[in-house]
Amino acid sequence: MHAIRLHAFGPAENLVHERVEDPRPGPGQVRIAVAAAGVHLLDTALREGMRGPGPGPATLPTVPGREVAGVVESLGEGVAALWLGKRVVAHLGFVPGGYAELAVTEVERLHEIPAGLDFAEAVAMIGTGRTAMGILQFAELGPDSVAVVPAAAGGIGTLLVQYAKNAGATVVGLAGGPAKAALVRENGADLAVDYKEPDWPAKVRAWLGGRAATVVFDGVGGDVARESVALLGPGGRHIVFGWSGEGLHNGAPHVVEGVSEQVLGPVMLGRAGGPDPLRTLELRALVEAAEGRLTPAVQRFPLAEAAAAHRALESRATTGKVVLEP
Template identity: 40%
Template sequence: MRAVQVDEYGAPEVLRPVELPDPVAGPGQAVVDVAAANVMFLEVQIRKGWGKEFFQVSPPYVPGSGVTGRVASVGEGVDPALVGTEVVVDTGERDPETGRAESPTGGYAEKAVAAAEELIPVPDGLEARQALALLHDGPTALLLERAARFEPGQRVLVLAATGGAGSLVVQLARRAGAHVVAAARGAEKLALARELGAEHTVDYSEAGWQDRVREITGGKGVDTVVDGAGGELGASAYPLVADGGRFVSYGASSGEFAEVDTDDAERRGITATGLLDLQDGKGDAEYSRALTEQALELAASGAFRPHIGRTFPLERAADAHAALEARTVLGKVLLIP
C-alpha cells in the first residue's frame, strides 16, 4: 500500500511517500480502506521532535491518528457484518489501561488497522469527511463548551477562532446565545469567523488588538476567553477576562501553553482551566467515544458544522504540514489517498 513515513525529525520534507505491506487484521481488529486521513497540528509538532515526554513516537513511523473509510476486512472475533460499513476511527498504539490512542500514528496510508470496538459508524445525514473533521475536534469543542459554561448574553472571546476546534466553539457559543468576539489572523479568517456566527472579529496580528476587544465590550472585558493559541498570545488575552470570569486554554501552536498568574486569578475570582484539566477524569475510551458520537449527531442534525479548509493528495503530506505551519489554512486539513 502507499503510505507516508517520517524517517527522521525535521522540516516537512521528512514526510516521504513509501510503499509498505498491507496491514492484516488481528484478533479484535479491522482494516479500513482509507478515504481520507486527518492532519493535526500536533502531528506537525511531533514531526519536529516535540513532545517526546508525552508521546511514544520515534522515527521511522507513519504519522496520522484519524481516518475515515469503509471496513475492508476483520479479524478473529469481529462480526463480519462490519465489512463495508463507513466509519471513522482513531489509529495508533493504545494505552492498555484506558484503551485510548496514545501515539498519533498509522493514519497517512491507503489502509489502516484499528481495534474493531473503536470503529464509529458515520451517521446518516453526515458526509464522511465532515465526520472525520470532527473525530478529534468535536470532543475537544464539547469539553471546552462544558468548561466555559456558555450562557445567553455572555461575552466570549475565542482565540484561533477558525481552527478545527475554535470554529466549532464559535458555533456552540452562539448556539447558547453568547456574544462572540472571534480573534484570528488575516481578513480571510475573520470573514470565516463572521460566517460561523461571530458578532465581532479582531486581528490579533495587529498591534492594539486587546484595546479593540475592550472597546467592543464597553471596557468591561469578556466573561470568558477560550484560548486555542497558547504561548504569549494566549497569555496576552488573559487580562481581558473580567473579574469572576473564566479563562479556558487548550492550544499550544507555539509549542507552549499559555501561562496564567494563579495568584492574580484567585484574587480576581477567575477560573483558569487548562487542557489537562479538561481531560482529567475523562480519559477513558468509553467517555471519549460518547463525546465523539455526540459531536457527530450534533453535526448530522445541523447544530454545527466543521469547516474543511483544504485537502491534499496523500503524497503531498509535506505540503499539508507546511500549510499548517504557515497558518494559511482555514479549518481542517485532510489527506486523500
C-alpha cells in the first residue's frame, strides 16, 4: 500500500508519500480500505516533535493520523463476519496509522457510517464532531443566548455556529479574512466579522445594539480571545477548548477568573458519562449529522499531498475539517 511516513521530526516536507508493507489485522481487529483520513492541528505539532497524547513520544518512522473512514476489507481472528464490507469510521486512539490506503484498528472502535454521510463527512464527525459535542455540554443555548464563535470557519467553529442557530441563539461568527467571513455568513451566523480588521469589536458592539454576549466558544486564545471576552455581559461564560492562535507548543489560553472554563480532557469526558465517554460523544456527533442538524465543512486533499495539507493548516489557509483521500 501507499502511506505517508515521517522519518524525522521537522517541517511539513518531512511527510513522505511512499510504499510500505500492508498492515495485518490481529485478533479482534479489522483492516479498513481507507477512503478518508482526518488531519488535525495536533498532527502538525506531533510532526515537529511535540510529545504525543499517548504513553510516550512517537517512534520513528511513523504513519501519522488517528481518524479514518472506509470499508472493512479484512477481519482478524474472532471478529464477526458481518463487519466485512461495512462502511465504517473510527478514531484510532493513541495508535497512529491513518494517513494510508489501509489502516488497522480494534473492532470495538468502529461505527457504521449512517446512510447519507460520505466518508469525509464521517471522519469530520468522529473527531471534530465529537469535540464539538463535548464543548456544547457546557453551554445552555436558547433564544436568549448571544454566542460568539472565534475561528467560526474552522471545523469545530462551523458546527458550533450551526448548533447554536438550531437552538435559537443569536450567533456572531469571527473569521480571519473576508473570504472566510463570507463562509461563516453562508453557514448561518447572524453576523460574520473579519477579526483581522482592527475595529472588529466596535462593529460587533454596534450591531448588538446594547446586548452583550452570553457565551464565547474559544479555541483560539490570544488577542481574539481577549477582545471576545470583553463582549461578555454579567454572568457570561468563556468556554475554552484550545489556543490555536497562540500555537500548540508553548501557547496559553486567555482565561479570566470566574468567567473562563477550560473544558478539554477529563472535564469534558466526565460530563459525557457512560462506560466509554469518547464513544458517547462520537455517537452523538454521528446522529446529529445523520439527522441533518449538523453538516460538517470539509476541505479535501489527495493523500499524496499531505505535506500541502499540513502547510495550509498551519498557515490558517483552510476552512472546515481537513481530510486526506487516497
